[in-house]
Amino acid sequence: MDTFFKRKHDDKHPDPSTQKTKFLRKYNVDFIKYGFVNGGTEAVPKAQCVDCGLMLSNEALKPSKLQRHLETKHPMLVGKPVDYFKRKESGLQMQKRSVVSLTSNSKCALKASYLVARRVAQTKKAFTIAEELVLPAAVDMCREMIGEAAAKKLLTIPLSNDTVSHRIADMASDIQHQLIERIKSSPFFSLQLDESTDVTNAALLLVFVRYRWDSSLHEDILFCGELPTRTTAQECFRCMDNYFTENGLDWQNCVGVCSDGAASMTGRHHGVIRQILDRAPEAKWTHCFLHRERLAAKKMSPDLHQVMDVSVKTINFIKNNAVNSRCFAKLCEDIEADNVQLLYHSEVRWLSRGLVLNRLFELRNEVFSFLTEKKSHLAHYYADTMFTAKLAYLCDIFSLLNQLNTSLQGRNSNIFFVADKVEAFKRKLALWTKRAQEKRMDMFPLLSDILENSPHVNIMSISVTISPPFFCLFSFFFINLK
Structure with missing residues (x-):
């Protein structure tokens, strides 16, 4: 019967002969x-x-x-007549082209608005700069170089303060969404943590991530979270765990964590690393090489520590007083010095000491003249050749440490590359110690110049002084590299 019975609606096997072709x-x-x-x-x-x-x-x-x-x-x-309708047709076509052109211009203006907002964000400028400076300048340039029509076209680009703010927020949200999707698609990822306080006393937790995407490793900043109250291990981990939960990230895919050696990070029972390892058993913790280098370079002999203290006091004496700072700048200008200002020393910026001491050594004669004029008790230090020699040594060694610190940084760096750099520096330290004991200081150019121009300086006392504890501390903090 099914052969002769045609169903009106057969969902499984519709009969092609019954389907009507649309005309x-x-x-x-x-x-x-x-x-x-x-x-x-x-x-x-x-x-x-x-x-x-x-x-x-x-x-x-x-x-x-x-x-x-x-x-x-x-x-x-x-x-x-037909000609009347043809004229109406021409008007209709022109109207269509106007609509298409307006739509195209609107899309171009929208894209240009996003491009300018990205520039503002990259240069860390105020959002109002786009409307107050960028757009007027662009209009002036187009009016002179291209014409009035191009200048008027630029005025259609929305660049108000609120618009730029919304554009940046949109791009940030889109970037975060793309990053989260990349991390989710990666079979593993590793984290790097750093907690610090900015100039507004806000405690911030900065988290970087390394993951695999498109058959290669990528590094990005994952998030920067503010710790509202205390900077304990519980608060730091809660900030991270909340972010992971909100974005659907799995702790099980974490295979590595890098942080400094602070107690809140490395606590045996309740530290951040301990709590991460409890949720990611396969993860391995690595002590940050930059932090280890900082700890190794922090220890000085008493003589060098005194030189560092005197240097900081000298800088504060000149920089903390506005009149002293202006008078010192005028003194440097009068004698045509290359620089007219000293640099502040900061314990937070790890490259600070090398830059500060180099500037102080460069202006040591001007500093001595200024301190003598002000009748400061610090002036007699800069008249002492031994003090100047120790200052020159500190400039040399911290410049070398700055070079090492900079070489350890950068994108796509790995533990093997960094370990080779540190191991090479350890061997240099051993060689420099041996050469210093032999009274050979050519590896320290500033100190070598002082010794050549001041033959009465006791090289043996300098040799003993420049064997600082951090030579040994480098081997202690980087003992597990081989």
């Missing part, structure tokens, strides 16, 4: 006499009235239906 009518150029043109495509033509712009379906491509529309909707146009 498409073709547009005829003679339809213009009814006031209609092709408003669709060549494949699927549609009728569009040149007067009211109404778009009819393909089924309406019949002379009778077109005639009915003309007589009922536009009775005053009945009997008009």
Whole structure:
């Protein structure tokens, strides 16, 4: 019976013979006499009235239906010549092109707004700079170089303060979404943590991530979270765990964590690292090489520590007083010194000591003249050649440490590359210690110049002084590299 019985609706196996092929009518150029043109495509033509712009379906491509529309909707146009409708067609086409051009210009202006907002964010400028400086400057340049039309076109770009703020927020949200999706698609990732306090006393937790995407390793900043109250291990981990939960990240995929050696990070029972390892058993902790280098270089012999203290006191004496700072700058200008200001010393910026001491050593004669004029008790230190020699040594060794510190940084660095750098520096330290015991100081250029120009300086006492404890501390903090 199924052979002769045709079901009206057979969802599983519809009969092709019962399916009707949709018939498409073709547009005829003679339809213009009814006031209609092709408003669709060549494949699927549609009728569009040149007067009211109404778009009819393909089924309406019949002379009778077109005639009915003309007589009922536009009775005053009945009997008009074909040239009249062709002129209306030209006007309709121009209107379409204007709409397309306006839409295109609007998209270009929107994209330009995002591009300018990205520049503002990259340069860390105030959001108002786009509306107050960037746009007026661009308009002036276009008016002079291209013409008034191009200048007026730039004025359509939205660059208000709120607009730039929203653009940056949109881009930040999109970047975060892309990063989260990349991390989720990666089979593993590693983290690097650092907690610090900024100039506004806000405690910030900065987290970087390394992950695999598109067959290569990538590094990005994951997030920067503010710790509202205390900077304990519980608060730091809660900040991270909340971010992971909100974004659907799995701790099980974490295979490595790098941090400094602070107690809140490395606590045996409740430290941040301990809590991460409890949730990611396969992860390995690495003590940050930069922090280890900082700890190793922090210890000095008493003589060198005194030189460092005197240097800091000298800088504070000149820089903390506005009158002293201006007078010292004037003194340096009068003698045509290359620099006219000293640099502040900061314990937070790990490259600070080398830069500060080099500037102080460069202006040591000007500093001595200024301190003598001010009758400061610090002046006699800079008249002592032994003190100057020790200051020169500190400049040399901290410059070398700065070079090491900088070489350990950078994108896509790994533990093997960094370990080679540190191991090479340890061997240099051993060689320098041996050469210092032999009274050979050519590896320290500033100290070598002082010794050459001051033959009465006791090189043996210098040799003993420049064997600082951090030579040994480097081997202690980097003992597990081999």
